[in-house]
Amino acid sequence: MSQTYQFKIENESGRLDKVVVELLPTFTRSHVQQWIKEGDVTVNNNSAKSNYKVQTGDIIDITEPELIPLDVEAEDIPIAIVFEDEDMLVINKPQGMVVHPSAGHPSGTLVNALMFHVKDLSGINGTIRPGIVHRIDKDTSGLLMVAKNDLAHENLAAQLKDHSSLREYYALVHGVIPHDKGTIDAPVGRSKNDRKKQDIIDDGRAAITHFQVLERFKDFTLVSLKLETGRTHQIRVHMKYIGYPLAGDPIYGPRKTLPGKGQYLHARVLGFNHPKTNEFLTFEAPLPKLFEDTLTELRETR
Structure with missing residues (x-):
């Protein structure tokens, strides 16, 4: 059932969307702007735009959409x-x-x-x-943020957008990477040859991945990767691009080279500012058993 609100402007000033958020702080500005656009917010019984400057004595009626x-x-x-x-x-x-x-x-x-x-x-x-x-892909394991309210959702999404959150992945890749660390800066977009795949394309979206070698094996390398951007299949596409595709990747790498189904990719570390307290929180998730068991076997045959 829709909730309605009515306010009389006394001390508030500024844009209508800003004032409504001040009056109803549990809602986000983008939400309020959408309500105004759809006519769910009126001033003195008349529709108004988000940039309307409120005046003392204005009566603002708000109908929260169901x-x-x-x-x-x-x-x-x-x-x-x-x-x-x-x-x-x-x-x-x-x-x-x-x-x-x-x-x-x-x-x-x-x-x-x-x-x-x-x-x-x-x-x-x-x-x-x-x-x-x-999101993370079906066959990628690890940590994800979930918001319980819209203010938290928009705050956390903004941190992803401005790259202030921390996302670190562990991946097992084919080949022995000679460099201890590196940065892959290559635009990612939908493949022009296969619409189910992503690829490195000139008109793709900017994508940056930092990697660091953690351990080398006979035919594989364990790496940690930090994302500056979060494009679809970014890590998988970037590592294939530099010649070290993810082990087990059914789309971008050789298949059935190691036990299990799907790529050896795990979102191990997640850090962000709490949307309400602003405290920086960091969480770690241990590698899945199959991933850990595979590393043990590779160490024994090194």
Whole structure:
């Protein structure tokens, strides 16, 4: 059911969108701007623009649009919650789990699990849905942020956009990298030859990956990678581009060279400023058992 609010301007001043956020601090400015655009905010019973300068005595009426439920079934699927408070969660996603439902994966996803386990989740874009702030591929394991409210969602998304968050991955790649560290700066976009793949293309989106060698084996290298950007398949495409594709990668690398299904890629470290307290939090997730067991075998045959 929609909620309505009415305010009389007394001491507030400035743009309408800014003032409404001051009056209703649980909502984000982008939300409010959308309401104004759709006519859900009126001034003296008249529509107004976001940049309208409020005047003393103005009567502002606000109708909060009703959220549309997401047509996704809640499923009792176990998930590893690394951190949780009233604003957000950090999840350790297992390899093989899809983040969002799709035509090929209508159930069994992280979203289905969150719908069951978590009561309050963000409603960005006016839809009741789990606030997945960023994604990792189905066969990539590791840490993900999930927002419980829209303020947290937008704050965490902004940190990803301005590169202030920390994301470190561990990957096992084919070949022995001679350099101890390096930076890959190459634009990533949809492949012009295969629409299911990403590729390095001149008109792609800027993408930067920093890597550091952790351990060398006979035919493989263990590396840590830090992202400045978060393009689709960025690490997988970048490592293939420099000649060291990820082990187990069914799209960008040689298949069936090591046990398991999918690439050896793990989102091991996640750091960010808490959306409410601004405290910088850092979380680590140990490597999955198969990844660790494979490293043990490679060390024994080195």
